[in-house]
Amino acid sequence: MSEPGREWPADAPPADALRRFIASSLAEGRNLLGRGYQAPLYVWRDCHPPVVIKAAVGWLPLRLIRTWMVRREFRAYQRLRGLPGVPRCFGLLDGRYLVLEFVPGVPRHQAAIADRQAFFAELLAVIQAMHQRGVAHGDIQKRDNLLVVDGRRPCIVDFGTAVVRREGLAPLNHWLFRFLSRLDCNTWVKLKVGGRLADATPEDLAHYRRTWLEKAARQIKRAYTAPRRWWRRRRQPPS
Numbered sequence: 001m002s003e004p005g006r007e008w009p010a011d012a013p014p015a016d017a018l019r020r021f022i023a024s025s026l027a028e029g030r031n032l033l034g035r036g037y038q039a040p041l042y043v044w045r046d047c048h049p050p051v052v053i054k055a056a057v058g059w060l061p062l063r064l065i066r067t068w069m070v071r072r073e074f075r076a077y078q079r080l081r082g083l084p085g086v087p088r089c090f091g092l093l094d095g096r097y098l099v100l101e102f103v104p105g106v107p108r109h110q111a112a113i114a115d116r117q118a119f120f121a122e123l124l125a126v127i128q129a130m131h132q133r134g135v136a137h138g139d140i141q142k143r144d145n146l147l148v149v150d151g152r153r154p155c156i157v158d159f160g161t162a163v164v165r166r167e168g169l170a171p172l173n174h175w176l177f178r179f180l181s182r183l184d185c186n187t188w189v190k191l192k193v194g195g196r197l198a199d200a201t202p203e204d205l206a207h208y209r210r211t212w213l214e215k216a217a218r219q220i221k222r223a224y225t226a227p228r229r230w231w232r233r234r235r236q237p238p239s
Contacts, residue, residue, distance in 0.1 A: 012090040012099065013047045021047070022055060022097060034144075038073075038160040039066040043102060050102035051090065054160075063096075069160060070098045076159040079133045085126035085155055103155050105147025108191070114151045120192045123154040124207070127188055130156070131181050134165035138180035141187045182211050 008015045025031040025042045033041040033052060042053045054073070056066035070092065077089035077100075088101040105111075113119045123146075130137065139161045140146055147155040165177040189208040193199045200208065 008093075009090050011049070013044070013049070013051060015093060017047070018044075018051075018053070018093055018097070018099060022053060026055070026057060036158070036160065038069045039098075045102065050104075052087075052100045052102050053093075054098040054100070056096035067096045070096060072164075073159050073162065074098055075164050076135050076162040079135050079164055080130060080159075083126070083129055083133065085122065085153070086130070087155065087157055103147055103149060103157065105149040105155050106151075107144050108146040108148055108154075109143045111148035112151060113148055116192075119148070119152060119154060120188070123156075123191075124188055126154060126156060127184050131184070134177070135159070136163045136165075136177050136180035137184050138162060140184055141191070146191070179211060182209060186210065 013021075021031075021044050022042065031042045031044065033043040035041075036054075039054045039056050042055060044051050044053070054070055056063055056070045058066060074089065074092045077086075077098075080086045081089070087103050090099040090101070093099055127137075127140075137145075137156060137159060139158070140156060142158070145156065145158045147157060149155050161180075163173065163176045163180050166173045185207045186209070189197070189200055189204050192204060197205075197208070
């Protein structure tokens with residue numbers, strides 16, 4: 001079974017085949033793509049289409065937490081269905097296996113981007129469309145969460161920390177959505193200029209507004225590095 005009220009997609013790998021793949025992968029310790037803090041990821045490259053499965057497994061308390069997390073992430077993918085620049089979600093198998101399209105991309109920090117201007121223009125469009133649908137990612141700066149496809153196109157993955165904006169009266173949820181949306185935009189600017197805000201154009205900076213968390217992190221970093229800077233100056237020979 002997939003999500004309530006929806007049949008398993010006809011163009012997805014068959015549900016029974018997915019169950020057998022998951023069972024054998026868990027039993028034999030194979031096909032592991034990564035061990036995130038939310039849930040382990042398994043990849044099935046030989047099926048059509050290739051998929052990644054985020055599996056809520058483990059001993060009972062951990063499995064319950066992971067199940068809650070993958071269901072929460074599934075809600076984000078439901079909002080983003082059909083959005084270019086985000087992996088397709090085939091569904092939530094048996095309520096605890098999140099089945100996603102496998103994207104053959106390269107993590108942003110390892111990729112050679114053919115046209116940076118076009119890449120970041122498209123990335124901004126994806127982020128803005130994501131926010132318009134009521135989803136804020138909040139962790140795009142993590143190295144493996146932004147892929148480069150074919151050397152030119154962005155793809156945002158791993159919505160485990162995302163916030164889905166609720167309708168009606170939900171002040172905490174709305175505040176978190178605005179906060180993570182701001183982080184997404186700030187991250188876009190920082191990635192585009194390689195962290196050198198002095199190189200950002202006025203058009204770039206129109207999307208940048210430092211959050212209280214970023215301000216606090218900057219002050220902590222300054223306090224941490226100040227003694228080292230002072231010591232290096234002390235050791236420099238007089239000119």
